[in-house]
Amino acid sequence: MNFGLPSAETLQQYRIWDSYFTPSFSHPGPDGSRGLIDDIQRSMPAVQLGQFEKLCYFAHVGIGTTTDPTLEQLLQAKPELVLKPLQHWPNKLLGMIQLNLNNIAASMTALDRWLQDGPMLGVYFPGSGPGAANCMTPNVSKLVDRVSELGGVIMQHTWLKTGGKRSPQESTPSELATLASRHPHQHFICAHAGGEWEQGIRAVRETPNVLIETSGFDATAGFIEMATRELGSKRIVFGSHLPSRSLGTEISKVTSASISEKDKKDILGRNYRKLLNVIQSYK
């Protein structure tokens, strides 16, 4: 151990797959990719230090998930721009697409193009921006059904904030649990475990097709121990939130937790690989 970080050999044995990599998250840059690629490069020292095997990012695909109409038009006209990061790091990056929950038709078309016929492995339901809508919105179920047919993974942004929601578009873990209970054969990932994880964990506990993701809040001690106790290690997936969060904040939640080495391997990669196996077997 050096500076509190396990040895490179130990980290390699964990086989870390990062489910929540957020380079240039709200906008990939005016040319459709440069900002994204720069941010991925910015993250690479931490990725290498953490010995990550794979990282999954969430692409904008020109269906109105940004506030930049020029970019949206560019991505529609040149969809090959979406693939640039995957081409740049073919052995390191995985991709999912950000859906526009306010434009179901465009999102359905994007599912065919990028999940069924393309390389993407799942979808991101945003919690803010023009593509965001509360996950209880009735039309969201149509998207869930289609993602299920394709075997994709659903990552839902969740937060449970003291003082209440900052916007009605945000979703809480309780709301995701309600949505997930209507689609018991689809797995959902509750991004950030709701932020306030003591309630977030409880909110999804009785909904076995919901897993929690570990990133996006301070390295508050006791999180992984409670999550493992209440949900079991099979329902937790690691996320880094790099580069806006840091390797230290995010990996220490798992590597420093008082849980077994087997549980750490589940959380840091094994569970996520299992989720991705479904769509990968369809491709």
Add this chain to the structure above:
Amino acid sequence: MAFHRRDLIHGVMTAGAASVVAASPAEKPATVSMPTKVVDTNVSLFQWPFRRIPLDEINALCSKLRQIGITEAWASSFEGLLHRDIRGVNTRLLNACQAKPELVPVGAINPTLPDWKHDINLCLGRSKMPGIRIFPGYHGYQLSDKVFSELLATATELGGFVQIAFTLEDTRTQSHSVTAPNTDPRPLKHWMQQIPEAKVQILNCRPSTSDKQIFASIPRVVLDTSRVDGTDGLVTLVNAIGVDRVLYGSHAPFLIPEAACIRILESGISAAAVNAVMTENADKFRKSEVPSQKN
């Protein structure tokens, strides 16, 4: 393609500081070693009021700190947040620290309580603590209030430093029953000019770009690293306020102690900068050597 934060550092630092911060080309971050002496300026003892924390027992906490390589920890008390018998709080803190040579007691002070100066005198005078820690968000005052200037003047007169908890917990995850706003640091600029010998450290701030500009404009104030997040967050903070104004702090046991430590390695700063942040700056701060103002 390789990317080195040292390039970023080198492009922004002033000439004098850059030689301290920038890693040499042959010095890869993963090969930097922990200094033999490491000072964690931000640790708390006893129980967090809102849940049990894995390391909230002193033996377990000290064992973990030693395991990581921390040789000295400036410890205050979580009891200082809500208790009103502050003398009792600080007596327990002092007793606990006397049993653990690596712990340096930093008394908790609430200047909204009657006769709070008596508590400062006990901490910095009779008990010879090097400093005090305050929690404005939890105790209901602001740094623009007269009582803060009196506190700062009193602590300075007694030769102690003042640690200001910017917060203890992200405002988004606090208990609905006990919420505490972040502390506005801007009034500090005036007080640091008015009291030129004052020594102030801000704890637990996750500085935004505008926060960094504010801190850069406040003479001599130093920050801890406990919530400085983002993979290059430490580097951008150093660039903004100068490496001599950044002190290692973990906010353990509320935050996982390894988190802040790994971020030092992750930052890619040079061995000299690691020494400054993890050891030398804390020693200088405690011994009254006032850090320079970068801007």
